[in-house]
Amino acid sequence: MKRVLLAAVCVFALPIFAAAAESSGTAWSQKWRAENRQWRAYHLTSPSGEKLPLTKTLIADVLAPMGINVLIVEVDYGFEFVSHPELEGRGLNKRQARELTDVCRQHGIRLIPLMNCLGHQSWGARPGALLRKYPQFDETPHIPLDDKKIYCREWCPSHPDIHKIVFDLLDELIDAFDADAMHVGMDEVFLIGDKHCPRCKGKDVGELFAKVVNELHGHLVGKRGVEMLMWSDRLLDAAAMGYGKWESSATGSHRAIDRVPKDIIMCDWHYELPHQYPGKPNGYPSVRFFQEKGFRVLPATWRKPEAAVALVRASREGATDKMLGILFTGWSNGPGGEGLLRALRDGDFEKAADAKAVKRAETARGIAAAIKAGLKELGPRAR
Ligand SMILES: [Zn+2]
Numbered sequence: 001m002k003r004v005l006l007a008a009v010c011v012f013a014l015p016i017f018a019a020a021a022e023s024s025g026t027a028w029s030q031k032w033r034a035e036n037r038q039w040r041a042y043h044l045t046s047p048s049g050e051k052l053p054l055t056k057t058l059i060a061d062v063l064a065p066m067g068i069n070v071l072i073v074e075v076d077y078g079f080e081f082v083s084h085p086e087l088e089g090r091g092l093n094k095r096q097a098r099e100l101t102d103v104c105r106q107h108g109i110r111l112i113p114l115m116n117c118l119g120h121q122s123w124g125a126r127p128g129a130l131l132r133k134y135p136q137f138d139e140t141p142h143i144p145l146d147d148k149k150i151y152c153r154e155w156c157p158s159h160p161d162i163h164k165i166v167f168d169l170l171d172e173l174i175d176a177f178d179a180d181a182m183h184v185g186m187d188e189v190f191l192i193g194d195k196h197c198p199r200c201k202g203k204d205v206g207e208l209f210a211k212v213v214n215e216l217h218g219h220l221v222g223k224r225g226v227e228m229l230m231w232s233d234r235l236l237d238a239a240a241m242g243y244g245k246w247e248s249s250a251t252g253s254h255r256a257i258d259r260v261p262k263d264i265i266m267c268d269w270h271y272e273l274p275h276q277y278p279g280k281p282n283g284y285p286s287v288r289f290f291q292e293k294g295f296r297v298l299p300a301t302w303r304k305p306e307a308a309v310a311l312v313r314a315s316r317e318g319a320t321d322k323m324l325g326i327l328f329t330g331w332s333n334g335p336g337g338e339g340l341l342r343a344l345r346d347g348d349f350e351k352a353a354d355a356k357a358v359k360r361a362e363t364a365r366g367i368a369a370a371i372k373a374g375l376k377e378l379g380p381r382a383r
Contacts, residue, residue: 039325041070047336064107077129116185122153158199187231206255232266242279303366305373339364
């Protein structure tokens with residue numbers, strides 16, 4: 001009887017606890033929005049479980065005291081997915097994810113998980129977890145795995161079975177991190193609408209790209225009620241912007257811009273000074289362009305302090321209430337931000353073992369310098 005009673009208590013108590021946790025997350029989000037008019041965001045590659053203490057130190061001892069108030073954690077397939085264990089994801093588990101969220105919240109930082117959708121499904125010859133397990137989703141299966149010309153593989157935007165799996169993964173990350181927003185990546189997509197894909201050939205690339213954005217939006221914003229962020233390079237016309245084919249699109253995907261919802265937050269990344277781009281644009285024209293189109297914009301910088309300052313200045317010119325702030329990206333800085341912690345704390349790098357380590361240390365120093373310069377240019381936190 002006792003056991004039955006206990007079971008009954010558990011059955012009734014669980015939804016209450018779940019609801020309490022959910023409402024405390026919602027309350028925290030509302031408080032964060034009220035207190036943070038300007039985003040000072042950092043993009044971090046998710047740590048492994050064993051590097052989690054280091055990442056907590058980075059957040060508590062360095063990033064929060066500097067004034068960072070958003071942490072975009074790039075998880076991708078580096079997570080122990082319970083919904084799809086066949087992907088054999090390694091990284092944080094659900095408990096550790098929540099720990100990271102809790103540490104962020106204790107320091108006033110909003111955590112937003114990131115999962116690369118559509119593009120970046122391989123790194124060169126090495127497919128990511130999804131295409132390793134489900135090669136039928138590959139947009140270009142006819143290109144051999146060891147082809148040197150391939151940058152990153154993509155999933156087929158027209159495959160009817162892809163979203164069933166992807167939505168499960170996104171749901172799991174939202175729940176694990178108790179997130180109120182999700183970043184879906186979608187940068188540097190080049191292979192979309194491949195002429196050999198039986199489902200995509202002959203279709204308009206702008207239409208294909210918009211289809212994926214709208215389907216993700218329908219699930220994340222429509223069904224889950226969270227905000228959606230994405231890298232915005234594919235929505236910019238390379239011919240009009242002058243950034244070249246990486247930070248803007250030469251595939252026709254830019255035609256999707258008027259076919260996607262305006263409540264998506266556009267992470268507009270530009271890591272160089274304007275005169276360093278092929279078309280030598282006048283400043284960073286996309287920053288204003290997105291606002292004029294009705295989107296909220298979060299301009300993103302990387303490892304060049306002078307470019308970070310220039311981007312912050314550009315973000316002020318003609319800024320509307322759709323200008324959110326600044327995002328410092330942490331590319332090539334290692335999972336969990338170990339290099340950045342060293343660079344920001346004491347700059348003390350052990351004698352680098354090889355050329356790769358020297359490069360990593362230089363990148364970490366560059367990121368640290370860009371954060372310091374960008375925050376200084378931004379000035380004191382607006383409340
Ligand atoms: Zn296709």
